Amino acid sequence: MKFEGTKSYISTEDLSMAVNAAINLERPLLIKGEPGTGKTMLALEVAESLGLPLYEWNIKSTTKAQQGLYEYDAVTRLRDSQLGDERVKDISNYIEKGKLWEAFVSEERAVLLIDEIDKADIEFPNDLLQEIDRMEFYVYETKETVKAIHRPIVIITSNNEKELPDAFLRRCFFHYISFPDRETMQEIVKVHHPKIKQKLVKEALDIFFDVRKVPGLKKKPSTSELVDWLKLLMSDDLPDEILKNRDATKAIPPLYGALIKNEQDVQLLERLAFMARRESGNQQ
DSSP states (O other), X not given: OOOOOBTTBOOOHHHHHHHHHHXXXXXXXXXXXXXXXXXXXXXXXXXXXXXXXXXXXXXXXXXXXXXXXXXXXXXXXXXXXXXXXXXXXXXXXXXXXXXXXXXXXXXXXXXEEEEOGGGSOTTHHHHTHHHHHHSEEEETTXXXXXXXXXOOEEEEEEOSSSOOOHHHHXXXXXXXXXXXXXXXXHHHHHHHOTTOOHHHHHXXXXXXXXXXXXXXXXXXXXXXXXXHHHXXXXXTTSOTTTTTTOOTTOOSOTTXXXXXXXXXXXXXXXXXXXXXXXXXXXHO
């Protein structure tokens, strides 16, 4: 059982080594990196590559650790008891399995994705320590212990919005997905747009990496945004030379809305364009 990337997901050697190390150590793999670098997609591709089922637990600010185990619907049970429903005799009818429970009782080894764990309350990771460590938990309502049939491959993503507790970090294998270099980015583009002209890719990447280098950007454009931008540039409505003939004194790239996602960064690039035009005029 070894992950080496897939046809639709370019995995660097370091990332593949991290995935396989976590699998061998039977530790959760904690993945960090800029938004848009493929953290969530990694779990999907690991599951597909290894032919394993995937259970996704998408974390929100209101998510509690207990929801990953199970939830007991006491309100519905009370209502059913008032209506004389026979289902109330079996309390398990009112217990909804969470994603950890589903992954634990899977007939084959599964991949469990805990996505964007840093969105939840600061105590959320600590509340899962024992369950992830022991691969079991106790259901108080039915007085049963749920144990993992097969230890799932746990992949946890974080955008670094909150610091994670040390006790939680000690139990994880950590990997930071570095932003792809130009060569890796060309491979990623080829996967998503196999028929794209290489001339367009070269010119687009020149602009893309130049924008990312601009100091003071609030949000640098990501890999997924580059892919979207190239899709627009490839559309039949745009001339082939749209990038080549672009005015060098304009810092704002064409169709910038696919790359730049807030007004502060637009204004910053506009100021840079103004300064470039003024400098060009003075030199003349």
